[in-house]
Amino acid sequence: MDRTPRSGPYICGIDAALDVVSGKWKGLILWELDAHRVRRFSELRRGLPGVTEKMLTQHLREMEKDGLVHREVYAEVPPRVEYSLTEHGHTLNQALGPLGAWGVDRIRREGSEVVDVPETAH
Amino acid sequence: MDRTPRSGPYICGIDAALDVVSGKWKGLILWELDAHRVRRFSELRRGLPGVTEKMLTQHLREMEKDGLVHREVYAEVPPRVEYSLTEHGHTLNQALGPLGAWGVDRIRREGSEVVDVPETAH
DNA sequence: CCGTATCCGCCCTGATACTG
DNA sequence: CAGTATCAGGGCGGATACGG
DSSP states (O other), X not given: OOOOOOSSOXXXXXXXXXXXXXXXXXXXXXXHHHHHSEEEHHHHHHHSTTOOHHHHHHHHHHHHHTTSEEEXXXXXXXXXXXXXXXXXXXXXXXXXXXXXXXXXXXXXHHTOOBSOOOOSOO | OOOOOOSSOBSSHHHHHHHHHOSTTHHHXXXXXXXXXXXXXXXXXXXXXXXXXXXXXXXXXXXXXXXXXXXXXXXXXXXEEEXXXXXXXXXXXXXXXXXXXXXXXXXXXXXXXXXXXXXXOO
């Protein structure tokens, strides 16, 4: 259920950060939550075209455990669950800004196919 | 031999950047090459405790293909091969700076075991 | 010194079906 | 609406042995 613990100790800060954002959808989840402040499960699913419920849940749980995401459950019918970034999640997203900009440059250089290139300053 | 091509198009710049730094040793390789400007194969191997020759070669080849690393072969006996960062590799490393700083904070917060925490400004 | 070649286990991811 | 359970495939990382 849990993510496999890292094999060994971290070698540097990059390692510790990559350990937390490695995952096919985590970058995008971070960006979605930062852009909208609060998102429900179904909203996130719609915002991540192609993601399965299992992977979305799994990633959200890991990010919650890593202290990036806050999960608020409302005891209602129908059930409602809202996800938002914690302070650490927000600072991580800030720290990813330059990397995202570099990635956009890389895409432009290589003319890679892209679905959507969000503005870095959103 | 080649890295598996990404399953689909990139969703955002973060994706495109993570695609290139994902790999157990790539962050550290980047940092080693940026700190020393030029490193031989055996020097890199010593700088990455625990890496196997296969993984080091594989990562270096991928990074070369991605335009991050320059590989210079000298036709000498004994053979000598020197690795260095390209301009793109250098800018990527710059873009990773904030992420590395965030990672260092995370390590401090969690009291994780760490082998070595290099200074961000080296 | 600088790699290749081969084999292997495990985790990551995904498809599908089912539940409160 | 918001998940959980189960099964399966494939890539990634690693161990080991060999080559120029």
